[in-house]
Amino acid sequence: MSSSVSLSTTSTRWDARLWGVLLTVSIVIGLDALDVSMVGVALPAIQADLGLSTNALQWVVSGYVLGYGGLLLLGGRTADLLGRRRVFLVAVAVFALASLLGGLVDDGALLIASRFIKGLAAAFTAPAALSIITTTFQEGPARNKAISIFAVFGASGYSAGLVFSGLLTEVGWRWTFLLPAPIALVALVAAWKLIPSYAKEEGRGYDFPGAITGAAGSLLLVFGVVEAPEIGWAAPRTLITFAVALALLVTFVVIEKRSSHPLLRLGILRSGPLARANLGGALFFGAYIGFQFVVMLYLQRVLGWSALQTALGFLPAALIVAFGSPRIEPLIDRVGTPRTIFAGVVAHVLGYALFLRVDEHSGYAAFVLPSMILLGIGFTLAFSSLNIQATAGISDSEQGLAGGLLNTSLQVGGAIGLAVVTAVLTANGGREASPAALLTGLTPALSVVTGIAVLGLLIAISGLVARKREAEEPVLEPEDLLALAD
Numbered sequence: 001m002s003s004s005v006s007l008s009t010t011s012t013r014w015d016a017r018l019w020g021v022l023l024t025v026s027i028v029i030g031l032d033a034l035d036v037s038m039v040g041v042a043l044p045a046i047q048a049d050l051g052l053s054t055n056a057l058q059w060v061v062s063g064y065v066l067g068y069g070g071l072l073l074l075g076g077r078t079a080d081l082l083g084r085r086r087v088f089l090v091a092v093a094v095f096a097l098a099s100l101l102g103g104l105v106d107d108g109a110l111l112i113a114s115r116f117i118k119g120l121a122a123a124f125t126a127p128a129a130l131s132i133i134t135t136t137f138q139e140g141p142a143r144n145k146a147i148s149i150f151a152v153f154g155a156s157g158y159s160a161g162l163v164f165s166g167l168l169t170e171v172g173w174r175w176t177f178l179l180p181a182p183i184a185l186v187a188l189v190a191a192w193k194l195i196p197s198y199a200k201e202e203g204r205g206y207d208f209p210g211a212i213t214g215a216a217g218s219l220l221l222v223f224g225v226v227e228a229p230e231i232g233w234a235a236p237r238t239l240i241t242f243a244v245a246l247a248l249l250v251t252f253v254v255i256e257k258r259s260s261h262p263l264l265r266l267g268i269l270r271s272g273p274l275a276r277a278n279l280g281g282a283l284f285f286g287a288y289i290g291f292q293f294v295v296m297l298y299l300q301r302v303l304g305w306s307a308l309q310t311a312l313g314f315l316p317a318a319l320i321v322a323f324g325s326p327r328i329e330p331l332i333d334r335v336g337t338p339r340t341i342f343a344g345v346v347a348h349v350l351g352y353a354l355f356l357r358v359d360e361h362s363g364y365a366a367f368v369l370p371s372m373i374l375l376g377i378g379f380t381l382a383f384s385s386l387n388i389q390a391t392a393g394i395s396d397s398e399q400g401l402a403g404g405l406l407n408t409s410l411q412v413g414g415a416i417g418l419a420v421v422t423a424v425l426t427a428n429g430g431r432e433a434s435p436a437a438l439l440t441g442l443t444p445a446l447s448v449v450t451g452i453a454v455l456g457l458l459i460a461i462s463g464l465v466a467r468k469r470e471a472e473e474p475v476l477e478p479e480d481l482l483a484l485a486d
Helices: 016-037 043-050 054-082 084-104 108-136 141-171 180-194 208-231 236-258 266-270 272-302 307-313 315-327 329-335 337-355 364-391 396-427 435-472 478-485
Strands: none
Touching (some): 016 054, 016 084, 016 108, 016 141, 016 180, 043 054, 043 108, 054 084, 054 108, 054 208, 054 396, 084 108, 084 180, 108 364, 108 396, 141 307, 141 315, 141 329, 141 364, 208 236, 236 266, 266 272, 266 396, 272 307, 272 337, 272 364, 272 396, 315 329, 315 364, 329 364, 337 364, 364 396, 396 435
């Protein structure tokens, strides 16, 4: 029996050991999220120092996304099968070493390689961290509270990444890579002492054919999405990449159907709440990452802001998430995840739509700040709720898989959203130097962001409808079952 049994709790009053476990894995997920966005403002300084081409520069960001989004599913199932603690410790150690490497190298190719390795490590830490929480805190108020705190670090990492990027870039771009290393090492020591040895699944083989085809297909899919805006969506290389990725993923599904020990039990996808959380999460995050990219360009190239000013422009959203997420659990317990997800997505749709008003003379307080406030509120309401809904009702033996699925959806959704928004911006002259040219591409790009968010709103509405239908279904008492049997 797992030692997690003695640590597991249904109470929301926890001892120091439980708080230690929760904060340790939460810090690591915060680092994972931070690295997605923290290099954004530092890119011009990196390009000038290392002499990277524009195409190579995008891979400083995309290399991390490729490793993270491409291997999350494999990372989640590996945590279930090989042991959550073991996988978590190894991945955090690799993350720390890759962070140190990225801050010390003087070669662009090595920098990109370090980013890919960090993304690969995050693909194993993120689902392992979520499954450690969901198997330590039993489903209900205790788990909801734990996931809400966990989500504070994840959501704050995404929103605060740009803030830290601007602050650290003023000192030197290398600090955006070096900062996570000591934090990861402290988390590694804490995890070694605090996290118990969870029982792995016994009597299960490892699905190597599924692991190879699934990982290769996912990596090629993310690679194609990231590269397409630069070389063209209809370019032969793009089409070949997508065709091979599709063939590998179809092969993966066939293998999983026939395998006695599948990497991905396809039946888990029949869960309506899990499916809605994954699809809704992909759209939610895809719209946000696309919006973040557009706003960075607008603030720096249209309004002429510095890296530090741009970072501080995102600060209100980060503060709302940091202060609001720990307090969202009672609301989720009271109204349920479908309603909080719906409210969060509505806030984002309104925030994106309001930003359509901006021009080259727009003031921050009247035009930018309202969107930042709405984005902070939306993240606070929806991010924790998506994590809770994606793992609710899933057995402990598949919590890593459920966590990997959700994080895969978020990362692939973010990659696709950014790629589509970049393509629209480029097609409308948005990458030209003048503020007027950027504004020409800004409106259609923001319209696409809003459209993606509206699709997410439709998924959220379907969750409300499903909840209402379930509430209206009659509950059969024992005597009713006997009558039906007769």
